Amino acid sequence: MTSPNPAAKPARAKRFDGEKIVLALAAPVLAVLLSVVICSVLLATSGKNPFDAWNVMITYATKSDGQVAILNRSTTYYLAAAAAAFGFRMNLFNIGVEGQYKVAALFTAYIGSQLDLPSFIQIPLLLITAMLVGGLYASIAGLLKVFRGVSEVISTIMLNAIAVAIVGLLLVPGIFAPEKKGASNAIQTAPVSESSHFFAINTDGGPLYGFLFIAILVGVAFQFTLTRTRFGFDLRATGRSETAATASGVNVKRMIVISMVVSGALAGLIGLPELLQNSYNYGQSFQAGLGFLGISVALLGRNSPIGMAFAAVLFAFLDATGAQLPLQGGFPFEIVPVMQGTIVICVVVAYELVRRYGLKRQQQKVGAELAAQAAAAAEKKEVSA
């Protein structure tokens, strides 16, 4: 048999890759542009000058306090995104990040307020507590799915509601909150001990959370686990095709539980920047909605560590600078959630379109190249015959 099978030329591989990058960038860029247009139209119809609004946001982002605020927020968003993305990579929709981080933050705040060990023990202990609580809470959904076939989407949504109830049950004076004293109505845990405070970098724009480094570490570990370990391969294989993974020897049930736990453990970290660097306690005013925001960021960043970093910064930019809108010129802050929403909707649609287009295009390219090879081979054959 004549084998028209030359070794792949590296140039060709590169060309495929270059196109891949363009395709990957096209979707989010288009989505962002489209949402800017939509929001501009919205602002214009509400009688505001959209350009002034964008100007307010961009101006704030050029200032150092704005930049620090953006980075601090992105730290939290990135952790939230990583938690959601870990499940997504194996088609496990952990919608329960929200509940997991709340429960984890509550327990961590309580333990942080009760213990006062040296920092080098206290802080790792709190990190581990947060991850353990988050992981355990998420494991409920994993076990339900494995042993009872309960969709993780349903169970995690339910667990979110239960998490609110747990917090309400425990965060009462005498249990996790100190006995009421003074005039304040707010119920919160006692402040965490001094040794629990995570380090911050002082900049012109205010303190930059040291948790940024934890987030970077999570991103690196995420990427390494997924692309360089057997576990990561199994996880991605399961995400791409559960049937093929099963046939290849992946214990899918075990993978579901593990991934759910890891996802929950990452979720446990979400509340910590706020807890250990800003509020120092867990109370009713503790920021909610981070879990859902994380899902959006993960979608926008396509579950890839680098992509999610950009997405987290973008969302943090919108949130941090959007807060300036009502203060400077009376623009409605609501324009920011609208923008985030349209970005996510556009990007989800665009990614799917790009994915299909890319797959089809590659098939055509391969077909064309093989046809060319076959034609060349046939000619040769005929000559020799």
Next chain:
Amino acid sequence: MRSTRTPGPRPVPPPFSLLALQRNDAPPDHQEIAITASDPAPTTGGNPSAGTATPAVELRGITKRFPGVVANHDINLTVRTGTVHALMGENGAGKSTLMKILYGMQKPDEGTIAINGEQCEFNTPGEAIARGIGMVHQHFMLADNLTVWENVVLGGEHLYGIGGKAKAKIKEISDQYGLGVRPDALVEDLGVADRQRVEILKVLYRGAKILILDEPTAVLVPQEVDALFDNLRELKSEGVTVIFISHKLHEVLSVADAISVIRRGTTVGDADPKSVTARQLAELMVGAELPSPESRESTVTTDEMLRVEGLRIAKTDAEGIERVVLDDISLRIHKGEILGIAGVEGNGQAELVEAVMGMLPLDGGTVTLDGKDLSGTLTRARREAGIGYIPEDRHRHGLLLEAPLWENRILGHVTERPNSKGVLLDPAAARKDTQRIVEEYDVRTPGIEVTAASLSGGNQQKLIIGREMSHEPKLLIAAHPTRGVDVGAQAQIWEHIRVAQRAGLAVLLISADLDELIGLSDTIRVIYRGRLVADADPATVTAEDLGTAMTGAAQGHIESEPEAVAEAQALAAEGTEAQSAAPTDTAPTDTADDQQAGE
């Protein structure tokens, strides 16, 4: 139903096939031999009862390009009214694309379609149906939980309503064409052949006078094939035109009135089934010499490799009734032995494979590989113990379609070298080894970074086989290893299996292709309703007798009449065996000689 006969103003079409073989673009190589071998056959072709001058279907110059690939190129096809016209060609030759064009699922880039002499353009299947064209797909599209009647009426409510009138019409069609369909039967209670008849009836109900059957015999046992052919003859005598897609030579020869062969996207010739031989047809189809799964010297040893003992799997369905999927399956495969499992699909083959692979929990029994009890272990441990697996459905079980080839090379062997070291992957080594597989197994691809989805079926399969063979398996489970694979790749796949067999590999072969089973296996067991009911020696059994056993009619050891075996082998040799000379010169009658001529 509008009039099917339009006494067209067209001139009488050119005389059909004066030569038995009429080539459009045959390259001037060995094929001339085939023409001369079959030459003196000056019949006017096919069925004398087909009296109309206007062909039912006339395709002229059909060209369909998919970007980068020409699927159909200048195809000409003339199908006369009231005939069974076979369209032959190997997988990927362009038959399906052509039929999709005729059925309105795709639009040709060039060329014309004329139905009963009228030029047509179809944008949707609906327009084709309105013209009286109907298609029966290879995979049935019936709702199991509905009755035959409901299935037929579904989507065609506007024709005869959904009540008594529709039922009467169904009965009428069934009687008219001798289909023997019971309108009130539940589809889930029907066998494959009955379901096929329902599909045909569905199409006729919608007024089809031109029937396209896409590989209708692929799912049938020989006896059912005969029954189907009787139905086709009945349809023909009632004036229905049948276009019959197949690549099974003997079937085509026995039922078709005319044959058109497609190769590499273009029609390479028409043949008259009365005078053409299977061998000539086969050569037309592939345009080259043919491979065959001939038996060869036995490599079977006495060392036991796989021992399956009393395997039992029972599933409890929604109604709480226990359905026994596998019952008391015991088998042994020795080193160097290929054990073939014959059976109509759905009789437990898939479950047997999954049980041995550890993908299904057992309710009883043991699986022992090379003296090691694997009964309680998981799939990964079994793979590591030396089981290679070529799955039946490679898209679902064998590949990550959207992952690059080198990641697919890791799939299933992630714990083994060269794919990983410890818990870490070794992408560089995996890539290098993928390159080696691509070269050694002749996987046609521009590189190893392309996704598996962009390869053709045959090349995907070669990649899978290369991957499984690269870990020196002790046992290879090959489920339909050449399904949906073109003839060239098929030969390579058989050869790879044989080479490994000679080196002591034990193979569990599941195949629906009885010729493949008989040709490759050392021993054949027949599975029926989850039980191994019969066994046979491939050297002394015919496909027909095997087919009988597959329907549960025969048990124990089956052995065919020696004359029948000889005849079948001669026929097979004529059809697919390359080395034997043209049958007109030296008709191979001696079985023993024939077998040795295989390699």
